[in-house]
Amino acid sequence: xxxxxxxxxDYSHGHQYSYTRAMLQLPMVEFVALADADPDRRGQxxxxxxxxxxxxxxxxxxxxxxxREDVEAVVICSPNADxxxxxxxAAQADKHVLCEKPLAITTAQAEEMIHVCEEEGVFxxxxxxxxxxxVIWEMKHRVEAGEIGQILSLSATNHLCSMLSGxxxxxxxxxxxxxxxxxxxxxxxxxxxxGREPVEVYAEAATLARPELAVEDVGMLVITFEGGLIGTIxxxxxxxxxxxxxxxxxxxxxxxxxxxxxxxxxxxxxxxxDTTRWLSYGESMDYYLLKNxxxxxxxxxxxxxxxxDGRMGVATIEAAYESIRTHRPMPIAG
Amino acid sequence: xxxxxxxxxxxxIEARTRxxxxxxxxxxxxxxxQIGEFSEAIVDVRGGxxxxxxIPAWQQHGCTVISDSPLARTLAQSQELIERGNLLxxxxxxxxxxxxxxxxxTAQGAIGDLITVxxxxxxxxxxPLWNSITFTYVLDPLAVLQALGGPVxxxxxxxxxxxxxxxxxxxxxxxxxxxAIFYLELSAAYPSRYQSERIEVVGAEGxxxxxxxxxxxxxxxxxxxxxxxxxxxxxxxxxxxxDYLRCMNDASAMEExxxxxxxxxxxxxxxxxxxxxxEAR
Numbered sequence: 001x002x003x004x005x006x007x008x009x010d011y012s013h014g015h016q017y018s019y020t021r022a023m024l025q026l027p028m029v030e031f032v033a034l035a036d037a038d039p040d041r042r043g044q045x046x047x048x049x050x051x052x053x054x055x056x057x058x059x060x061x062x063x064x065x066x067x068r069e070d071v072e073a074v075v076i077c078s079p080n081a082d083x084x085x086x087x088x089x090a091a092q093a094d095k096h097v098l099c100e101k102p103l104a105i106t107t108a109q110a111e112e113m114i115h116v117c118e119e120e121g122v123f124x125x126x127x128x129x130x131x132x133x134x135v136i137w138e139m140k141h142r143v144e145a146g147e148i149g150q151i152l153s154l155s156a157t158n159h160l161c162s163m164l165s166g167x168x169x170x171x172x173x174x175x176x177x178x179x180x181x182x183x184x185x186x187x188x189x190x191x192x193x194x195g196r197e198p199v200e201v202y203a204e205a206a207t208l209a210r211p212e213l214a215v216e217d218v219g220m221l222v223i224t225f226e227g228g229l230i231g232t233i234x235x236x237x238x239x240x241x242x243x244x245x246x247x248x249x250x251x252x253x254x255x256x257x258x259x260x261x262x263x264x265x266x267x268x269x270x271x272x273x274d275t276t277r278w279l280s281y282g283e284s285m286d287y288y289l290l291k292n293x294x295x296x297x298x299x300x301x302x303x304x305x306x307x308x309d310g311r312m313g314v315a316t317i318e319a320a321y322e323s324i325r326t327h328r329p330m331p332i333a334g
Numbered sequence: 335x336x337x338x339x340x341x342x343x344x345x346x347i348e349a350r351t352r353x354x355x356x357x358x359x360x361x362x363x364x365x366x367x368q369i370g371e372f373s374e375a376i377v378d379v380r381g382g383x384x385x386x387x388x389i390p391a392w393q394q395h396g397c398t399v400i401s402d403s404p405l406a407r408t409l410a411q412s413q414e415l416i417e418r419g420n421l422l423x424x425x426x427x428x429x430x431x432x433x434x435x436x437x438x439x440t441a442q443g444a445i446g447d448l449i450t451v452x453x454x455x456x457x458x459x460x461x462p463l464w465n466s467i468t469f470t471y472v473l474d475p476l477a478v479l480q481a482l483g484g485p486v487x488x489x490x491x492x493x494x495x496x497x498x499x500x501x502x503x504x505x506x507x508x509x510x511x512x513x514a515i516f517y518l519e520l521s522a523a524y525p526s527r528y529q530s531e532r533i534e535v536v537g538a539e540g541x542x543x544x545x546x547x548x549x550x551x552x553x554x555x556x557x558x559x560x561x562x563x564x565x566x567x568x569x570x571x572x573x574x575x576x577d578y579l580r581c582m583n584d585a586s587a588m589e590e591x592x593x594x595x596x597x598x599x600x601x602x603x604x605x606x607x608x609x610x611x612x613e614a615r
Contacts, residue, residue, distance in 0.1 A: 152494075152496040152497065152503075152523070153494065153496060153503060153505075153521075155454075155519060202490045202492075202507060202614070203507070204490075204507050204508065204509050204515045205515070206509070206513060206514075206515055208447075208449040208450075208513060208514065208515075208538065209449055209536075209538060218449055218450050218515055218536075219515070220450070220507040220515055220516070220517045221507065222490065222492055222505050222506075222507050224492070228494070230492055230494055230503075230505055232505050232507075232517065232519065234450075234452065234517060236449075236450055236536070238449055238450055238536045238541075239536075239541065240539070240540055240541055243541070254496065254503075254521070254523065254524065256497065257525075258525050259456075259524055259525060259528060327488060327490075327614050328613065328614065329490070329612065329613075
């Protein structure tokens with residue numbers, strides 16, 4: 001089977017560099033093009049690509065990339081507010097899409113993205129790599145094998161060091177702060193493990209770690225899933241800038257027969273010089289995210305993480321912001 | 335101190351007996367389930383509401399009562415008991431070395447202005463559970479939260495009966511009047527021998543973390559089984575009881591304790607109402 005010819009569309013989100021590395025390494029992918037309007041980011045991406053391969057097309061305007069017939073699928077890592085428009089453009093150019101989280105700013109946008117991709121006959125995936133972290137796979141395997149029995153509650157964190165800048169902290173381009181950016185991974189894990197959709201959320205949030213920001217940087221959420229199952233998420237960007245890690249993604253699941261806990265950042269060694277850093281030795285979850293997307297598209301089936309998974313994240317974000325505004329639990333549009 | 339001590343109910347009766355033996359001397363310690371001919375005794379009562387029904391009578395006899403939560407079924411009844419005087423509510427975490435260090439570092443400004451607090455206590459399902467997780471266990475961590483962040487602006491609570499037929503798990507999210515936000519998770523529904531305690535206090539300039547799973551100083555493994563401990567010369571129970579005995583001879587210390595207990599009780603009942611009404615309180 002010929003490889004899937006893929007391209008990277010926008011490097012505004014730094015995850016795109018890791019996705020590009022994965023695409024360049026995967027045997028079932030041929031990385032054919034990249035696009036970014038910013039010359040610095042474009043140059044950085046080009047330098048990365050050159051380490052692996054020559055002959056990759058470099059575009060300033062992403063429309064030029066979408067016009068190329070040798071591109072079958074794109075990975076979009078633009079500022080959040082552009083996900084909707086770029087996904088529609090890509091789908092209408094007959095490209096499969098893997099879109100960075102959060103899928104969109106509004107649930108209506110996310111639904112339109114799903115609808116247009118279906119109409120155009122292309123697959124839409126949401127870039128939730130945490131499902132592909134080895135520790136999460138191991139947890140999933142054990143939970144499905146019944147080792148902890150039936151799931152009773154889920155508690156998750158997705159912290160980040162307080163260091164974000166640029167479009168991430170510009171509300172009109174990001175759509176918000178840690179609630180927008182950091183609940184979707186943990187929420188997706190809760191949905192995936194429990195097999196239940198979120199139906200209600202209560203959230204608190206504030207701008208405290210860096211009061212000068214125009215977006216919230218700390219938050220806590222209690223989410224009710226179908227059947228009354230409770231999940232909690234702490235998505236705060238509240239780790240000190242000199243913390244040993246970039247952040248964390250942790251999940252603790254209580255079941256009728258036991259408890260299982262995982263931390264995707266825990267596979268690391270500590271290196272101390274003038275500072276202490278944790279150096280990860282875990283396998284790249286981004287690699288397996290891209291592998292699953294490419295294999296799925298080649299096999300003609302949806303990827304493991306679909307547009308609907310992204311849409312549920314966006315719907316929960318919307319309800320969380322409403323809860324923060326009203327101080328009340330809010331229903332999540334299902 | 336010449337007053338006799340009567341120890342009633344509760345799962346830790348042996349530990350309390352040992353503490354009183356050291357604090358007030360052997361001959362003054364007795365164990366009883368009901369008050370008899372004693373007056374002006376120190377009555378240390380623990381357990382469910384049934385074991386608390388004699389508190390007013392003890393107070394009337396001039397006894398000083400040391401009690402855990404629950405004190406009474408309603409906030410008004412609980413407050414009335416405290417207002418009668420000579421009643422000390424157990425708040426052991428405030429005397430726990432871990433919490434004292436966290437409180438001290440926070441108060442000294444080691445991490446700057448408070449941003450977030452996470453407090454998680456997970457207990458095995460064999461742990462005592464009177465009525466509900468909220469009645470049994472929430473007063474103490476609420477006192478810790480208030481000691482860390484001051485008065486609470488609002489709290490939203492969800493209780494669940496996960497494994498024990500009555501509410502055994504609680505999730506709470508809230509905000510202090512000072513602006514910081516908090517998360518509290520309590521459960522007495524975890525597997526046998528599982529016990530975990532996590533404290534995370536984040537400030538604008540740093541972070542304080544404690545995780546009992548990572549911080550045990552002693553690990554014991556024998557053919558009979560294993561155990562993890564943090565051995566302490568002065569256990570929190572001992573430190574708390576010593577301070578409470580001091581309060582009994584110091585009116586201002588007693589008043590300070592009562593104010594702290596009233597504040598924790600008031601928040602406890604907001605917690606109960608929030609869980610029942612499914613609204614932030």
